[in-house]
Amino acid sequence: MNKDKLFEVLAEPNRRRMLDYLRFRERTVGELVALSSLSQPGVSKHLRILREANLVSVRKEAQNHLYRLNAEPLQEIADWFEPYRQFWSSKLDDLENALDEERE
Amino acid sequence: MNKDKLFEVLAEPNRRRMLDYLRFRERTVGELVALSSLSQPGVSKHLRILREANLVSVRKEAQNHLYRLNAEPLQEIADWFEPYRQFWSSKLDDLENALDEERE
DNA sequence: AAATTATATTACTTTTCGGTTATATTTCTG
DNA sequence: CAGAAATATAACCGAAAAGTAATATAATTT
Numbered sequence: 349m350n351k352d353k354l355f356e357v358l359a360e361p362n363r364r365r366m367l368d369y370l371r372f373r374e375r376t377v378g379e380l381v382a383l384s385s386l387s388q389p390g391v392s393k394h395l396r397i398l399r400e401a402n403l404v405s406v407r408k409e410a411q412n413h414l415y416r417l418n419a420e421p422l423q424e425i426a427d428w429f430e431p432y433r434q435f436w437s438s439k440l441d442d443l444e445n446a447l448d449e450e451r452e
Numbered sequence: 453m454n455k456d457k458l459f460e461v462l463a464e465p466n467r468r469r470m471l472d473y474l475r476f477r478e479r480t481v482g483e484l485v486a487l488s489s490l491s492q493p494g495v496s497k498h499l500r501i502l503r504e505a506n507l508v509s510v511r512k513e514a515q516n517h518l519y520r521l522n523a524e525p526l527q528e529i530a531d532w533f534e535p536y537r538q539f540w541s542s543k544l545d546d547l548e549n550a551l552d553e554e555r556e
Numbered sequence: 557a558a559a560t561t562a563t564a565t566t567a568c569t570t571t572t573c574g575g576t577t578a579t580a581t582t583t584c585t586g
Numbered sequence: 587c588a589g590a591a592a593t594a595t596a597a598c599c600g601a602a603a604a605g606t607a608a609t610a611t612a613a614t615t616t
Contacts, residue, residue, distance in 0.1 A: 352465045359463035361456045411592045419539035429530040435523035515562045515613045
């Protein structure tokens with residue numbers, strides 16, 4: 349799965365919320381429906397997209413489909429932000445320097 | 453600017469690429485057009501969206517509009533990924549533990 | 557002042573997305 | 587085995603997105 353696609357998948361707030369729920373434990377589709385404001389097919393549609401992005405896996409237990417988070421692909425996206433960190437940390441440095449100067 | 457909107461703004465690859473270019477220095481619209489595969493209006497349209505998301509600022513110098521990165525809002529987005537880091541670092545821990553056991 | 561350069565905005569088109577309802581599929585239960 | 591429960595898929599729709607060509611605006615140069 350490439351980075352562009354992953355960004356797109358994560359752009360949808362319902363999908364991010366689902367991943368957030370899955371951080372704590374596996375969830376059935378029904379549980380995720382209850383936690384969302386969407387219809388069951390709406391949730392299933394998003395789950396399919398998450399599956400195709402390899403952000404979740406499923407395991408069947410009777411009629412229940414248990415979805416589990418797979419966070420690994422998120423790493424790639426998080427990496428995109430790395431080069432930008434220096435900007436906000438350098439802002440902090442500026443502030444520190446300013447304070448240092450005041451103290452002198 | 454709220455998180456949902458920011459995610460959406462960043463979902464567009466051309467916009468991310470523009471931000472990447474702006475990491476190094478200010479750029480005029482013309483330069484960004486040259487660096488992209490889009491028409492000038494296309495670039496201007498994306499720049500407007502980046503402006504409205506407060507991810508860039510502009511300063512005019514004669515007919516040139518110089519765009520500059522403002523990375524601060526990215527921090528909020530990067531934060532979303534924090535709770536997920538434990539997943540990939542715990543994977544690493546698992547690997548380490550496995551290796552440790554092998555050594556014993 | 558006219559022509560040129562740099563950028564923004566408008567108007568329009570095509571495509572994609574997210575949502576819904578209806579339906580199919582699978583498994584459990586009485 | 588019939589009905590219920592859980593989920594997925596299909597078909598459809600409206601709204602939004604991204605792109606372009608044409609045009610407006612502003613500053614520059616000759």
